[in-house]
Amino acid sequence: MTRTTLLLLSFVLAGCATATVATPVPQTSTAADSAEALALFRENIDAIHKRDRPRYIATYLPSPRLARNGPGGLELGFENWPARTSNSWPDTLMARDLTVVPLAPGVVYGSYRYDVRYGDSVSTGVSERVFVKTPAGWRIAVTSAFGSPLVFSPRP
Numbered sequence: 001m002t003r004t005t006l007l008l009l010s011f012v013l014a015g016c017a018t019a020t021v022a023t024p025v026p027q028t029s030t031a032a033d034s035a036e037a038l039a040l041f042r043e044n045i046d047a048i049h050k051r052d053r054p055r056y057i058a059t060y061l062p063s064p065r066l067a068r069n070g071p072g073g074l075e076l077g078f079e080n081w082p083a084r085t086s087n088s089w090p091d092t093l094m095a096r097d098l099t100v101v102p103l104a105p106g107v108v109y110g111s112y113r114y115d116v117r118y119g120d121s122v123s124t125g126v127s128e129r130v131f132v133k134t135p136a137g138w139r140i141a142v143t144s145a146f147g148s149p150l151v152f153s154p155r156p
Contacts, residue, residue: 039138044140064076071147092116096114109128110129111127
């Protein structure tokens with residue numbers, strides 16, 4: 001993980017998790033959290049495919065602490081997030097290698113590799129999410145996307 005990702009995960013864990021690092025996560029909690037976070041992950045990507053802005057936005061934590069990161073640097077906040085009002089959608093998005101990893105009860109890290117096309121421009125990279133369980137259900141509290149060189153190294 002990048003230094004920025006580790007910083008973001010620390011930020012989310014400090015603000016959202018009550019367990020200590022030494023406390024083992026119960027296996028049933030781990031499996032349920034992973035399955036629920038993965039379902040929201042798929043919902044998020046499906047909303048992009050269907051260009052369903054309300055459904056897409058509903059997957060994110062409506063908080064001033066929503067963390068968004070990319071090549072331009074870290075930005076915080078839900079209300080000032082341009083994606084809430086943008087009419088821009090990719091022509092195509094291929095998401096692969098969706099992976100989730102439980103970090104603590106109610107906190108799950110996820111990542112995927114993407115190929116996205118906007119007109120004649122194609123980008124490839126990695127996108128990350130941190131999912132948190134809230135009273136309103138699972139939400140994305142951290143999102144990032146970083147382009148990569150033209151070719152990924154093979155996955156082990």
